[in-house]
Amino acid sequence: MGRQRSLADLSYTLVIGTLALLALLIIVVPVVIVLTTSFTEGRSLKFPPTGFSLQWYAELFDASKSRQIHRAVYNSLEVAAWSTGFGVLLGSLAALGLARSRHKLARVGDSFFMSPLVLPGLTFGLAALMYFTLIGLRPSLNLIIAGHMIVTVPFILRTTTASLSQLDPALNDSSQSLGASWFYTLRRVTLPLIAPGIFAGAFLAFMASIDNVPVSLFLSTARTDMLPIRMWGMMESTLDPRIAAVSGVLIAASFLLMLIMEWTVGLTRRMRD
Amino acid sequence: MTKAAEWQLALPLALCFVSLFLAPLLLLIGVSFFDDDKITQPGFGQWVKFFGDPFSYKVIADTLLLGVKTVCATVLLGYPLALVYLDAPPRLQKILIFVIVMPLLLSVVVRTFAWIVMLGRDGVVNQLLLSLGIISEPLRLLQTELGLVISLTQIEMPLMLLPLISVMSRLDPNLRDASAALGASRWRTLFTVIVPLSMPGLVAGCLLVFASSTTAFISQTVIGGVRLIYLPLLIWQQSLVVFNWPFAAVASIALLVSVLTVVSALSWLGRRSSGHLQG
Numbered sequence: 001m002g003r004q005r006s007l008a009d010l011s012y013t014l015v016i017g018t019l020a021l022l023a024l025l026i027i028v029v030p031v032v033i034v035l036t037t038s039f040t041e042g043r044s045l046k047f048p049p050t051g052f053s054l055q056w057y058a059e060l061f062d063a064s065k066s067r068q069i070h071r072a073v074y075n076s077l078e079v080a081a082w083s084t085g086f087g088v089l090l091g092s093l094a095a096l097g098l099a100r101s102r103h104k105l106a107r108v109g110d111s112f113f114m115s116p117l118v119l120p121g122l123t124f125g126l127a128a129l130m131y132f133t134l135i136g137l138r139p140s141l142n143l144i145i146a147g148h149m150i151v152t153v154p155f156i157l158r159t160t161t162a163s164l165s166q167l168d169p170a171l172n173d174s175s176q177s178l179g180a181s182w183f184y185t186l187r188r189v190t191l192p193l194i195a196p197g198i199f200a201g202a203f204l205a206f207m208a209s210i211d212n213v214p215v216s217l218f219l220s221t222a223r224t225d226m227l228p229i230r231m232w233g234m235m236e237s238t239l240d241p242r243i244a245a246v247s248g249v250l251i252a253a254s255f256l257l258m259l260i261m262e263w264t265v266g267l268t269r270r271m272r273d
Numbered sequence: 274m275t276k277a278a279e280w281q282l283a284l285p286l287a288l289c290f291v292s293l294f295l296a297p298l299l300l301l302i303g304v305s306f307f308d309d310d311k312i313t314q315p316g317f318g319q320w321v322k323f324f325g326d327p328f329s330y331k332v333i334a335d336t337l338l339l340g341v342k343t344v345c346a347t348v349l350l351g352y353p354l355a356l357v358y359l360d361a362p363p364r365l366q367k368i369l370i371f372v373i374v375m376p377l378l379l380s381v382v383v384r385t386f387a388w389i390v391m392l393g394r395d396g397v398v399n400q401l402l403l404s405l406g407i408i409s410e411p412l413r414l415l416q417t418e419l420g421l422v423i424s425l426t427q428i429e430m431p432l433m434l435l436p437l438i439s440v441m442s443r444l445d446p447n448l449r450d451a452s453a454a455l456g457a458s459r460w461r462t463l464f465t466v467i468v469p470l471s472m473p474g475l476v477a478g479c480l481l482v483f484a485s486s487t488t489a490f491i492s493q494t495v496i497g498g499v500r501l502i503y504l505p506l507l508i509w510q511q512s513l514v515v516f517n518w519p520f521a522a523v524a525s526i527a528l529l530v531s532v533l534t535v536v537s538a539l540s541w542l543g544r545r546s547s548g549h550l551q552g
Contacts, residue, residue, distance in 0.1 A: 008458035019353035026350065026427045027376055030387035033397055037390055045390055047397050090286040097282030109283055112290060120488040120532050122505050123525040124297070126512055130304055130522070131297035134312075150294050153286065211380045213491050217509065228491070231382040235389065235495050244390075247383040254378040258371070 035251055038244035045244050056245035066242065072230035079141060079226065080209035083148035084156075088202050090149075091156035096190070099164040114158070116151045121214030124151065129218040139221045147215040152208045156201035163197025164190075203261055207254075305522035312518065319519040323527065333531055336503040339421070340487040340535070344433075344479045346426040351433040351478065356467070359441050370438070377431040385492045388424035389415065392496070398423075416498035424496050425486045432485055433478035440474025441467070469546070476543030480536050487532055504528040 033047050041051030060066050094113060098106045116124065128147050137143060167190065175185040216226040227246075234240035308318035323329050358369050376384060391397045392414040399411040414420035444467070452462040468475075486492075490505040497503070504524060512521035 008460055012459040016353040016356055019350055020357040023350035023354040023430065024372065027372060027430055030391050030427060031376065031379065033390055034387040046395060047390060090289060094283040094286040097280045101280045103280060106280060109287060113286060118484060118536060120528050122488055122490060122508055123529045126508060126521060126525050127297035127301035130518060131300050134300065146293050207378055213381065217490065228380060228382045232491050235386055243386055247386055250380050250383050255375065258375055258378055
């Protein structure tokens with residue numbers, strides 16, 4: 001009996017351990033490989049890379065050779081900044097409005113605002129393209145900003161609502177009973193306490209906008225090129241080796257951002273809960 | 274502003290959603306009921322064309338199957354990793370969660386590109402399998418469904434792990450100790466205690482991975498190639514290459530309905546399993 005059990009436990013450790021290790025490898029290895037190949041001296045992206053050089057990075061940062069990529073990066077940053085800004089404003093207002101409401105409509109509103117998360121993005125992207133074209137709007141960054149705001153605001157709404165639900169309602173009541181106005185209470189009591197939640201949501205929304213494919217695919221044009229769509233173009237048909245350098249930069253950037261967010265608002269803790 | 278009137282703060286966002294989200298989706302449904310690509314002749318022609326063609330059913334089935342295969346692979350690898358996370362000391366947990374969340378912040382396009390380097394004819398996977406003597410000549414992995422499922426397993430893994438870990442860390446550790454003290458092997462504890470209790474997290478993970486992998490346009494086109502046709506590629510071709518908007522509208526409604534059907538079936542199962550536990 002005892003031996004049987006230890007045998008079973010051994011097989012458990014072996015099987016679960018192997019699968020978990022495989023999972024870790026499959027998560028980490030591709031990222032490491034891309035980072036290494038981006039420093040290759042050769043013209044193709046093989047692993048192990050032949051020699052060490054910064055040639056693809058040099059070409060990527062060359063303003064005249066990679067003008068299209070730079071344009072796409074600026075567009076993506078601009079769209080992400082504006083859509084996150086509008087999202088924070090409208091999203092946190094809506095969260096404040098809905099979180100304390102007991103009305104049935106509040107729950108309907110909440111699922112309505114969350115629905116872009118489950119709805120296939122491509123369907124919305126195509127719908128937005130048809131809508132904007134048929135009402136006579138010409139493609140522009142503004143339309144992409146609007147589209148991104150819709151699909152990223154759920155992140156802001158979710159984290160802000162979570163912070164609000166942890167807020168002690170007594171704080172609000174005591175502030176108001178001490179004579180503070182509704183707006184003063186919002187500014188001096190509620191907002192400082194839910195700020196980390198809003199900030200975490202804004203960060204997730206910003207990253208989701210930078211990485212958005214389905215909406216940009218339909219709304220961007222050659223003039224309003226977005227980074228993920230540009231990168232897709234660099235991988236289709238012939239592989240443009242600069243994509244490895246772009247990837248390297250993005251890996252470094254997300255690693256840094258992740259560290260910063262971890263130190264400031266404890267991002268992983270927020271995503272786990 | 275009084276407490277009762279606070280709900281009005283949601284009005285600006287509601288206005289945006291009605292004009293920029295609901296209206297386009299309703300318009301999409303409207304456009305699907307036009308016969309010609311100039312959108313002048315109302316009719317059911319495009320619906321008949323889409324659902325009268327056996328090819329459409331094949332594409333829908335392939336798309337849903339791709340989602341199912343990716344979900345299975347992420348569960349098979351992700352669940353054990355979540356178990357290991359659960360048993361790990363706090364310091365290791367911090368590193369593990371960092372490793373798990375990090376790829377989520379990394380662009381999907383970068384993660385897709387990584388697999389082009391990994392899966393090529395002389396890519397890392399083939400080199401490894403050749404050197405281990407498992408295969409005698411390089412496998413064709415790019416532009417195959419196998420390669421696509423392998424890539425999507427990594428690309429979607431964080432979406433499986435986060436809800437799983439979130440639910441598992443709230444489990445009472447005493448339950449596992451009690452099960453062990455009562456003589457259950459670790460396998461038995463896993464299947465009779467941990468799996469049923471972590472069902473809500475597992476279902477949430479499956480839901481996210483399914484919805485994301487069936488609509489992963491870039492991964493599907495770049496790794497799957499143009500010979501493997503899934504609904505997103507069909508929608509893109511019809512709308513931005515052929516410019517047949519009504520047909521693209523029908524195809525995207527088909528995508529919406531088939532994905533949402535599976536997702537709501539899964540969440541119904543999830544609610545049922547958690548209700549069963551509390552009851």
